[in-house]
Amino acid sequence: MGKVLEKNSVSANEKENKKKVFIKTFGCQMNVNDSERIKGILKNLGYEFTNDWKEADLILLNTCTVREKPDRKVLAHIGEYKKVKEFNPNAKIGVCGCLAQRMGEELNRRAGGVIDIMFSSYNIHHLPQLLEKAEKGEKAIEILPEPPKDEWEMFEYPTIRENPYWAYITIMKGCDKDCTYCIVPQTRGKERSRPIRSILQEIKDLVKDGVKEIHLLGQNVTAWGKDFENPIPFSYLLYKIAEIDGVERIRFTTGYPTDLTDDVIKAMGEIPQIADALHLPFQSGSNRILKLMHRYYTKEEYLEKVYKLKEVKPNIAMSADVIVGFPGETEEDFLETLDVLEKVRFEQLFSFKYSPRPGTPAAEYPDQVPDDVKTERMHRLLEVQKRIMNEEAKKYEGRIVYPLFERYSDGKLIGRSSENKWVEVKTDRKDLLGKIVPVKVNRASVYVLYGDIVES
Ligand code: 5AD
Ligand code: SF4
Numbered sequence: 087m088g089k090v091l092e093k094n095s096v097s098a099n100e101k102e103n104k105k106k107v108f109i110k111t112f113g114c115q116m117n118v119n120d121s122e123r124i125k126g127i128l129k130n131l132g133y134e135f136t137n138d139w140k141e142a143d144l145i146l147l148n149t150c151t152v153r154e155k156p157d158r159k160v161l162a163h164i165g166e167y168k169k170v171k172e173f174n175p176n177a178k179i180g181v182c183g184c185l186a187q188r189m190g191e192e193l194n195r196r197a198g199g200v201i202d203i204m205f206s207s208y209n210i211h212h213l214p215q216l217l218e219k220a221e222k223g224e225k226a227i228e229i230l231p232e233p234p235k236d237e238w239e240m241f242e243y244p245t246i247r248e249n250p251y252w253a254y255i256t257i258m259k260g261c262d263k264d265c266t267y268c269i270v271p272q273t274r275g276k277e278r279s280r281p282i283r284s285i286l287q288e289i290k291d292l293v294k295d296g297v298k299e300i301h302l303l304g305q306n307v308t309a310w311g312k313d314f315e316n317p318i319p320f321s322y323l324l325y326k327i328a329e330i331d332g333v334e335r336i337r338f339t340t341g342y343p344t345d346l347t348d349d350v351i352k353a354m355g356e357i358p359q360i361a362d363a364l365h366l367p368f369q370s371g372s373n374r375i376l377k378l379m380h381r382y383y384t385k386e387e388y389l390e391k392v393y394k395l396k397e398v399k400p401n402i403a404m405s406a407d408v409i410v411g412f413p414g415e416t417e418e419d420f421l422e423t424l425d426v427l428e429k430v431r432f433e434q435l436f437s438f439k440y441s442p443r444p445g446t447p448a449a450e451y452p453d454q455v456p457d458d459v460k461t462e463r464m465h466r467l468l469e470v471q472k473r474i475m476n477e478e479a480k481k482y483e484g485r486i487v488y489p490l491f492e493r494y495s496d497g498k499l500i501g502r503s504s505e506n507k508w509v510e511v512k513t514d515r516k517d518l519l520g521k522i523v524p525v526k527v528n529r530a531s532v533y534v535l536y537g538d539i540v541e542s
Pocket of ligand 1: 267443
């Protein structure tokens with residue numbers, strides 16, 4: 087990490103007049119991790135962070151374009167933040183991430199020309215040069231058609247994280263699937279696996295820094311290693327990470343059902359640090375719709391994976407993404423989706439109304455589902471899911487769970503259990519922060535388990 091140390095040298099003068107940056111992040115965990123990396127870069131440049139955009143010298147929006155709603159949100163926020171130039175004419179507005187990649191210069195035109203800096207998830211590490219250009223009053227817009235050769239250099243900058251005890255680690259970027267509804271391959275490119283040495287090194291550095299739980303990230307983490315000249319299975323990476331002293335818990339998001347192969351399931355059963363939780367999107371329960379979505383599995387194959395997972399990890403808490411109202415979805419198709427909910431009994435479900443994305447095949451499909459039908463199905467789906475989550479929550483009462491305590495506030499320790507449930511304990515034991523501790527659950531609500539520490 088020599089590069090970073092070199093960049094760390096901030097002059098005394100800079101220290102006194104530190105510039106302030108306000109960062110607003112939209113979208114998925116990959117974007118959150120990218121923003122953490124951007125913060126690392128900006129810290130090295132001597133920036134201070136602020137939560138008040140009105141006092142910022144640099145406002146940076148890390149954007150998402152997965153559905154139409156985030157697109158609209160980003161434009162609305164730019165509309166608001168551009169007012170910063172009224173009271174600080176030197177302030178710069180930067181836009182990065184997926185919407186920047188998708189729209190490029192067009193986004194700046196739509197925003198009334200107020201954007202000074204633009205880049206995407208490909209070239210985060212070019213930010214220092216882009217800022218330099220913007221400081222000279224030039225437009226610093228760098229939207230590359232594909233990731234640059236030096237892409238992995240961005241990992242030489244350490245991330246700045248909100249929480250000291252757990253950390254995201256991007257292990258791959260992009261996606262090679264061709265889901266007909268999805269914009270991601272356009273915004274994040276082809277699958278690129280991060281070299282294993284770079285991943286293991288970052289984890290070792292994080293552990294030294296006090297991190298106990300690591301959360302591997304990628305659009306399709308289960309495909310990690312496939313694109314290497316000599317492919318390496320994802321399960322191998324899991325075993326190597328588990329060998330690192332100090333790694334107490336491992337999570338990974340997002341998996342693709344067909345890439346969740348038997349060796350990965352076996353590793354999940356064998357590696358004690360792997361959390362009792364898995365996010366495995368199924369998108370639809372109808373085989374006809376799955377085919378139209380270009381999802382390469384059937385409902386039965388998806389369920390088979392879940393049953394296998396439950397065999398090796400009987401307490402596993404499943405979560406998933408599902409889309410309602412994909413073009414051509416009939417009532418019968420929708421009932422198949424509800425059937426998956428009943429069979430898997432997800433403890434968390436992220437459900438989305440289908441949103442046509444420009445340039446994706448499904449946006450051109452003729453039989454788009456009317457919005458009122460999508461809304462009505464969504465309501466029914468949420469009702470079913472609410473009931474299941476209430477029923478599933480009850481099973482925690484009387485059980486012992488193992489949260490990693492990450493916060494102390496209002497006389498309570500708060501942490502996430504292996505099953506990814508929030509756990510709250512009334513106690514003055516602040517010394518247990520950053521530790522995985524057994525807790526007996528007295529009361530379980532859908533989102534929070536309340537309990538007492540089990541004294542050994
Ligand atoms: N419309 C609705 N939901 C979508 N997702 C991705 N693209 C779309 C779209 N066009 C959902 C999928 C994915 C999650 C991140 O967002 O469920 O897993
Ligand atoms: Fe949004 Fe997808 Fe980009 Fe994440 S990868 S920010 S979900 S468009």
